[in-house]
Amino acid sequence: MQTSGELLREARGRHGVSQKQLAMRAGTTQSAISRIERDRVSPSVETLRELLYLLGEDLSLSADQRDSGIDRTLNAERLKLSPSVRLEHGMAFGNQVIANSPLPRREAW
Amino acid sequence: MSDERSLPAQAPEADKLLGPLIAHGVDFVLIGGQAGISHGSAYPSYDLDVLYARGHDNVVRLVAALDEIGVRLRGAPKDLPFVLDAKTIENGANFTFITPYGDFDVLADADGMPSYEDLRAAAVDREMFGHIVKVASLDHLIAMKRAAGRTKDKLAVEEYIVLADEQRKADEGDR
Numbered sequence: 001m002q003t004s005g006e007l008l009r010e011a012r013g014r015h016g017v018s019q020k021q022l023a024m025r026a027g028t029t030q031s032a033i034s035r036i037e038r039d040r041v042s043p044s045v046e047t048l049r050e051l052l053y054l055l056g057e058d059l060s061l062s063a064d065q066r067d068s069g070i071d072r073t074l075n076a077e078r079l080k081l082s083p084s085v086r087l088e089h090g091m092a093f094g095n096q097v098i099a100n101s102p103l104p105r106r107e108a109w
Numbered sequence: 110m111s112d113e114r115s116l117p118a119q120a121p122e123a124d125k126l127l128g129p130l131i132a133h134g135v136d137f138v139l140i141g142g143q144a145g146i147s148h149g150s151a152y153p154s155y156d157l158d159v160l161y162a163r164g165h166d167n168v169v170r171l172v173a174a175l176d177e178i179g180v181r182l183r184g185a186p187k188d189l190p191f192v193l194d195a196k197t198i199e200n201g202a203n204f205t206f207i208t209p210y211g212d213f214d215v216l217a218d219a220d221g222m223p224s225y226e227d228l229r230a231a232a233v234d235r236e237m238f239g240h241i242v243k244v245a246s247l248d249h250l251i252a253m254k255r256a257a258g259r260t261k262d263k264l265a266v267e268e269y270i271v272l273a274d275e276q277r278k279a280d281e282g283d284r
Contacts, residue, residue, distance in 0.1 A: 091122065107207060
């Protein structure tokens with residue numbers, strides 16, 4: 001994912017606008033633009049939107065489902081079971097892992 | 110709540126640990142990996158964690174339940190004196206026990222949890238082994254796992270987010 005700084009720097013580059021010019025348009029300082037582009041500061045969404053607007057671009061935000069590597073079908077199958085059965089399966093699975101793990105065991109009762 | 114570099118002798122027998130708590134009327138909420146499993150998590154969990162209300166009467170009931178289960182401090186020298194009574198519980202907060210039915214963590218607070226009252230209010234009632242058990246909501250489990258921050262907790266956060274999605278879809282399908 002792009003950082004805010006990368007996004008702004010690339011947009012500015014596409015329009016051939018210098019940091020100083022953008023700062024002038026925005027009523028801020030060149031160093032403030034530089035800090036954003038170097039990701040030294042994280043601008044608010046509104047600030048980033050305004051700076052891009054001043055470059056003739058619109059900021060669009062989107063949120064996409066993250067691929068976290070979780071097997072959703074496995075979870076969907078678990079949800080078909082009652083909580084008691086889920087816990088029983090969980091205990092059996094836990095004992096299976098314990099039986100096959102090379103990790104040391106803690107004390108038994 | 111447990112050492113990541115070792116495993117207990119057995120996975121917890123949830124019915125044997127939760128049954129006495131319910132029989133003695135203990136005000137508690139199931140949290141941790143077993144709570145996650147009850148919500149549908151596929152990750153194994155090697156101990157059972159509960160949060161309990163700190164009121165004196167509840168602590169007295171908790172002590173009776175722990176006495177029935179049979180507990181001793183996990184990882185403590187066997188000759189370390191440990192008196193299981195209300196005063197001991199009230200003077201402490203979080204206790205990690207070993208029991209005949211697996212590792213059992215009895216906690217007054219946990220990283221990332223809201224107040225006990227808020228946790229309890231958002232908990233869901235789940236029927237387990239013939240009892241109704243209050244289980245921390247997935248949202249609060251996510252907050253607690255995120256605060257714990259170990260590798261296995263981060264994995265759990267990812268899975269619980271997915272589970273919450275799946276539960277929502279399942280709920281919508283039921284309507």
